[in-house]
Amino acid sequence: MMEDYDVVIVGAGIAGAILAKVLTQGGRSVLLLEAGTATAMTWDGYLSNLNSFYTALAKVPESPYPYNPDAPQPDVLAIGIPGSGYFVQDGPVAYGSTYTRTAGGTTLHWLGTCLRMLPEDFELRSRFGVGRDWPFAYGDLRDDYGLAEMEIGVAAEVEEQEYLGITFPKGYVYPMHKIPQSWSDQVLGQVIDGRSVDLDGRPRELKVRSTPQGRNSIPNANYRYPKGREPRDGQDRGYRPVGAVDPRPRGQDLARDLGQRCAGNSACVPICPIQAKYNALKTLVHADGDRLTVRTQAVASRVLADPAGGRILGIEYKAYESPNSPAYTTQVARGRVYVLAAHAVENAKLLLASNLAGTSGQLGRNLMDHPVLLRWGLMPEPVGSFRGPLSTSGIEDLRGGEFRAARAAFRVEVGNDGWTWPTGSPESEVLQAVGQGNLFGSRLRAQLRETLSRQIRLGFLVEQLPDPANRVTIDPQYRDAIGNFRPVIQYGLSDYTLAGMGAGTMLAERLFQWLGMADRTNAAQSLLSQITWRNQLFLWGGAGHFAGTHVMGSTPASSVVDSWQRCWDHENLFAVGCGSFPTMGTSNPTLTLAATTFRTARAILKDLEAYAPASGSAPTGEERRP
Amino acid sequence: MIETLEDLERHLEAAVQLELSVIPPYLCALYTLQPGANEEVSQIIRSVVVEEMLHMILAANVLNAVDGRLRMTDPGFVPTYPTYLPDGNESFLVHLLPFSPEAVETFLKIEEPSYEPPPAAMESLAKTAAAKPPVPLRLAELGPYETVGDFYKAIIKGIEHLVDKLGEREVFQGNPERQIPPEIYYYAGGGQPIAVHDLRSAKAAMEQIVDQGEGETCSMYDGDGDLAHYFRFMEIKYGRRYEPGQRQGLALSLSEVPRGEPFPVSYEAVYPMLRDPRTGDYPAGELRQASLAVDAAYSHLIRQLQSAFDGRKDLLLPAVGTMFELKYKALELLKNPLPGQPGVNAGPAFEYVP
Numbered sequence: 001m002m003e004d005y006d007v008v009i010v011g012a013g014i015a016g017a018i019l020a021k022v023l024t025q026g027g028r029s030v031l032l033l034e035a036g037t038a039t040a041m042t043w044d045g046y047l048s049n050l051n052s053f054y055t056a057l058a059k060v061p062e063s064p065y066p067y068n069p070d071a072p073q074p075d076v077l078a079i080g081i082p083g084s085g086y087f088v089q090d091g092p093v094a095y096g097s098t099y100t101r102t103a104g105g106t107t108l109h110w111l112g113t114c115l116r117m118l119p120e121d122f123e124l125r126s127r128f129g130v131g132r133d134w135p136f137a138y139g140d141l142r143d144d145y146g147l148a149e150m151e152i153g154v155a156a157e158v159e160e161q162e163y164l165g166i167t168f169p170k171g172y173v174y175p176m177h178k179i180p181q182s183w184s185d186q187v188l189g190q191v192i193d194g195r196s197v198d199l200d201g202r203p204r205e206l207k208v209r210s211t212p213q214g215r216n217s218i219p220n221a222n223y224r225y226p227k228g229r230e231p232r233d234g235q236d237r238g239y240r241p242v243g244a245v246d247p248r249p250r251g252q253d254l255a256r257d258l259g260q261r262c263a264g265n266s267a268c269v270p271i272c273p274i275q276a277k278y279n280a281l282k283t284l285v286h287a288d289g290d291r292l293t294v295r296t297q298a299v300a301s302r303v304l305a306d307p308a309g310g311r312i313l314g315i316e317y318k319a320y321e322s323p324n325s326p327a328y329t330t331q332v333a334r335g336r337v338y339v340l341a342a343h344a345v346e347n348a349k350l351l352l353a354s355n356l357a358g359t360s361g362q363l364g365r366n367l368m369d370h371p372v373l374l375r376w377g378l379m380p381e382p383v384g385s386f387r388g389p390l391s392t393s394g395i396e397d398l399r400g401g402e403f404r405a406a407r408a409a410f411r412v413e414v415g416n417d418g419w420t421w422p423t424g425s426p427e428s429e430v431l432q433a434v435g436q437g438n439l440f441g442s443r444l445r446a447q448l449r450e451t452l453s454r455q456i457r458l459g460f461l462v463e464q465l466p467d468p469a470n471r472v473t474i475d476p477q478y479r480d481a482i483g484n485f486r487p488v489i490q491y492g493l494s495d496y497t498l499a500g501m502g503a504g505t506m507l508a509e510r511l512f513q514w515l516g517m518a519d520r521t522n523a524a525q526s527l528l529s530q531i532t533w534r535n536q537l538f539l540w541g542g543a544g545h546f547a548g549t550h551v552m553g554s555t556p557a558s559s560v561v562d563s564w565q566r567c568w569d570h571e572n573l574f575a576v577g578c579g580s581f582p583t584m585g586t587s588n589p590t591l592t593l594a595a596t597t598f599r600t601a602r603a604i605l606k607d608l609e610a611y612a613p614a615s616g617s618a619p620t621g622e623e624r625r626p
Numbered sequence: 627m628i629e630t631l632e633d634l635e636r637h638l639e640a641a642v643q644l645e646l647s648v649i650p651p652y653l654c655a656l657y658t659l660q661p662g663a664n665e666e667v668s669q670i671i672r673s674v675v676v677e678e679m680l681h682m683i684l685a686a687n688v689l690n691a692v693d694g695r696l697r698m699t700d701p702g703f704v705p706t707y708p709t710y711l712p713d714g715n716e717s718f719l720v721h722l723l724p725f726s727p728e729a730v731e732t733f734l735k736i737e738e739p740s741y742e743p744p745p746a747a748m749e750s751l752a753k754t755a756a757a758k759p760p761v762p763l764r765l766a767e768l769g770p771y772e773t774v775g776d777f778y779k780a781i782i783k784g785i786e787h788l789v790d791k792l793g794e795r796e797v798f799q800g801n802p803e804r805q806i807p808p809e810i811y812y813y814a815g816g817g818q819p820i821a822v823h824d825l826r827s828a829k830a831a832m833e834q835i836v837d838q839g840e841g842e843t844c845s846m847y848d849g850d851g852d853l854a855h856y857f858r859f860m861e862i863k864y865g866r867r868y869e870p871g872q873r874q875g876l877a878l879s880l881s882e883v884p885r886g887e888p889f890p891v892s893y894e895a896v897y898p899m900l901r902d903p904r905t906g907d908y909p910a911g912e913l914r915q916a917s918l919a920v921d922a923a924y925s926h927l928i929r930q931l932q933s934a935f936d937g938r939k940d941l942l943l944p945a946v947g948t949m950f951e952l953k954y955k956a957l958e959l960l961k962n963p964l965p966g967q968p969g970v971n972a973g974p975a976f977e978y979v980p
Contacts, residue, residue: 257673
């Protein structure tokens, strides 16, 4: 099959969706290949995902999105069980995170946290002598952060987000006002705000700060859309939230009326029941449908290159009829520019399988995550746990500082979800109260009310530096149902990161003391991973923040992609997403991923000018300026 | 006719009362939908309820802008069901009903646009109205108005008339602090609160209510392209969406039947709620207690709204939390069969308890 598109994109997650939207609106034809199904794209499909979640026994991030052997995905329940799951875990510790392979990608089950990286996060090597530098600075990405916040629809107040060097353009406001902080956030804030800790010779004042989030809130009337990005009505003032998606005519009314406002359903991960939380399909349905072809159940298996010049000639993919059958046909998609937006692990896997982009020797290496140290306890009084979005606040004051020369920084995520993550509460509490406590009826209810509403969980998201030994590889003996490689993962936590967990532990103990919170952190009651450092036991899990597998840099010798996420070895091939991150700092990476994608979209539009001019409507000024 | 500021205030207070009166019947239809069916019906009814809440805020803003006072906690303000609507239209009664063809017909009646006489089929409903129930607060002195739209249009005319007669300043003397601005409340794409301080903003607020209920003048759609409430209920009645082509038309007939994609409507997957439940009718014990709990949540909601419209706008968002509580408590009742009445479940009475 010979088809010609301006751009072929692999992966319908957030990066693929942003590219599809910007490039088609810029007059370019796009073929989007998605390995999984597009179930969540229609309202009934989304409801079927919701029902899978309701009926699942374990409400893990994957539970709404059925396992598809033709495009398998990692599963939380398989971590740490040798020989189980999609990942081949090669140690020394199990990589603790997962992602989703279906249209919409992992934004379907993400939490929605939209922190910007700190300016110093971009300059770790030059400022602290560790990690790598990004090939550009915070200031170069600042406007793209604005575009990302527009696209995702971030709710926050600028005055609360200017810290540790983060700056905003004069007069900037977030698209929506902040999501109200939960009652437990407020109780914690009353005790913690204004107090200082000294973990490394310098006291730092703490604050329980509202978290910028990609979920619909009250639109800010003073928001101004960037030039050329106004909604269809042409009004640039006042943000217009995007509700549920359904591209069909009959879905349009639903889409307008549903998901316009977060209602605190407390199921953000794994699925927002009303789509008030951003997911990438909200972006994808706003692409120019006349110029976009979406092909689902099409797993890219090989990138085809011209052996002489390195130019990419096509993407070979396996089109399968049904997730229940291993039958497939092999086809080739052709375009002028190719973009891998399939996820950090999948991008690396695909390039390794194609034997491309190998000059630097860095492909597949530098795999990172935010190992999350978990601590949990019981507050002296009820604080309304299990209400609101799963997290609405964090402590961000320890994300930056000179200490980063010696140990990892971290942020503290304050959970609203009780001990769900570490212990499987509230179900586990009910089982225990009934099974061991022999409680029923009003006594059972009283007991649950008494304990559940006092549960607090703190997550310390610890920075991990790029380490070439942490890597994704492929091995011919490990393949999936249709013969594609399964990722083999080698992964460990360095002393730098473990020292960060040590500092997090010190802070946790201080916080527990201030709050009068009884420490209930307990390895026996938890399925979390365990690691020991200097006689301290840390209980931890993955954050889902895969990064670093096709690192971005300023020279072909040391990096896989350049500052536009273009492969050094292949001028018409881009590898986008968190895989390009040289370092990840301590911010949840999706916002930065989205910002870098807007940057790349400009580069692609510029490249395409060498070919025929864009068809149809003129692209906006913003998009034409790379 | 609205001749004095007092007339205007009475009308506006009745407008808030009107918007409040239609919410419990809509909620009964919504909450009686059993999980796993009627997904689109649920979304349509919900979208209407959310806009009725917005309308209540808009009406309260206009009332506060003309320096009127709302008295939601006064006896008689919160209606008991069945009730006539407080716009003075006594041609049909509004009952608390489970989701049913009868409920849908009533909703069509409530949202009926004023630009065409109603189809004969709907008239019959009015004829079946039972013995006259007690008349809610103040409504007897108003109107009567044929439709809700007529009622609001009379208010708009009245405001214009008073501005002509007394001057804009004299009419809009309310304290701006008592307005609910869009920064305080946002729940749907259908519209936003408008802070009212002059003729222009007052008209905009009133027109938004009329447009969302019955469409822009001679159109099925409001200014944002949202289908008007009447036509959303027509979609439920016929189990079909309007076709995109049908959407363009002006001056469509009220009997215009949707011809677009069908969607499932089930009157069986519904909790068989008792008609017009009253807390006092439940036998003493668990059911009575559960009904009292619904009334308590509803009454708390009313008091929060009253305070929010009285200058405590910070209480409006917490009132949303109270609505969740109301829903869960109502669902507890709806899942309970009534002793001695096979096939009938209990339901919420929405009674105000001071």
